[in-house]
Amino acid sequence: MLSFIVRRLIQSFVVLLIIIVITFSLPYLEPKGIYAPAYLALGTRATPMMVQAWGVAHGMDHPYLWRLGSYMWGLFTHFNLGYSFQAGRPVMGILRLYVPRTIWLALVSLILTCLIAVPLGIFQAQRRNTAFDYSATGVAFVLYAMPSFLLCSLVLDAFGFRAPHLPISPPSGVAPWLIFQDPKAFIMPVGCLVLLSVAGLSRFMRGTVLEVLVQDYVRTAKAKGCSSRRVLFKHAFRNAMGPIVTILGLSIPGLLGGALIIEDVFNYGGLGVETVNAALSSDVYVVLGITLLVSILTLLGNLLADVALGIVNPRIRIEGVTR
């Protein structure tokens, strides 16, 4: 198990290095050149001379590899995500409040999604091709086909404006755990994110359980005289957990992307809203910092999922085979 984790750690680290190189190199592709942020700091009427001087002052004239090295050094020693030339402060300082808020939103939704989708999928598999199964599949299909922003906007319209019972936006600028003080404001954002992920996960869970239910060991368990409840929860469920854990790990980028849309619709101050605002004002370094940050979150999530997979599935612990 330990060697398995170490191997995965090294793999993730290599992937992280590649991501860092990608995010670091992107500003070099900017049409106006690497000095483009100078126009944010100095105004659009800056002369080429001023821009040049500004670039030199900010160490942008150093060779690519030298800058990459110092960027990585800053990242690994003080988690320095870069500098926003528009706000005039480090990116991490801007994001400090937003990071826990987005993680909180995603985490609560992920947990609720599991609590809803897993039992729902099992239930559907057990009662497959009944009216319940068909209607659940139908709803999931509609949710799946609908663009997430449209679904959120319609939910917001229905529960926030037509029948104004729910607050339309959670308090912004405060720590995420204030959900306990004003839980009503979080119902809609969390509910929407859960709705978006439940559709896919319950479909997947249904398929996995159906696949497991025709296996030999399930038939053996039935033949031994196990009750159907015991077969389902002891024999089938344990074996269906593996694929579910994998898919949960793989769904993290999608979850964070969904959180971005939700944050935008419900004006929930977090990484997503900050990304969109920074992109609208072309503050590239903030966007890049956030992108790097969410990529690191994704890698961490995948790593956790792999460790969980090792716990759920003993074969992986020994053979070290993933996916």
Add this chain to the structure above:
Amino acid sequence: MTVVTDLAAPAVAVAEPTPMWRQRARIFFSNKLATVSVIFLLVIIFGCYVVPLFYSTNQSNAALALMTPFNQAPSAAHWLGTDSSGYDELGRIFYGGGYSLTLGILAGFITIVVGTLYGMISGFFGGFTDTVMMRVLDAFLSIPYLFFLITLVSIFGRSTTFLIVVIGLTGWWGNARIIRGDAMLIRGLEYSQASKAMGGSKWHIIRRHVFPNSISNIVTVATFSVADAILFLSALGFLGLGIKLPETDWGTMLQSGTTALQSANYWWEVYPLAIVFILVVVAINYIGDALRDAFEVRLVER
């Protein structure tokens, strides 16, 4: 001598085999949903590219729109009402649809070309090349896609060309995975091995064996790519990072529409477009499903 002629012209006439594409087409069109989807898409394409030529209200003329009353309910003059800038809503759906579909199809096309090349090279050459290419792909796949898209848009700007290039050059990661699997599989099959044994070069094998035999997956994946490109373009539009006014696309329209819906219940600015949009995405996905079935050799009746 007579024996040879007998062999050449057997007494029992063998029926001409049905051409492959016709068998495929028969399977495809035996799927009712897919047939309906194709018809629906043709109607929408006709609406987006041909109808604006003769249904000309004020959908693309900002000056004319300014003189039209804003947020008007549907009437005889404006069948689906007008939006918050005074544009005719029905004309705007066609006009924006032209952009959404064009960008989606072109971006989808780029994703499939790049994804196919990357996946084929990675899967066919294997070994060290494959490891490096797959690690790079892992890195791309670990970056949440929407964030990456926004990054690129903020760097390159939001012109139509750049939007196509940005979505096209970032959407191919999943496709490359699928095509790679195909290439690895076909490389090991007997006909590829035989070709190699007879001295076929690597490019020859890729061109003559790997590519033609994975074409079914390529076509299917391409269909889904177009749907994805349309969806991601609309997400960008919704976030305010889509095509700039006065041009528009469906995502941008839905954004302003939902704002109008929430503030004053102007339903005509959202629901007609939303229904068309969802149906287009669903139709493309159905077509992709049916194509996959049609290309599945095991389903061909012989």
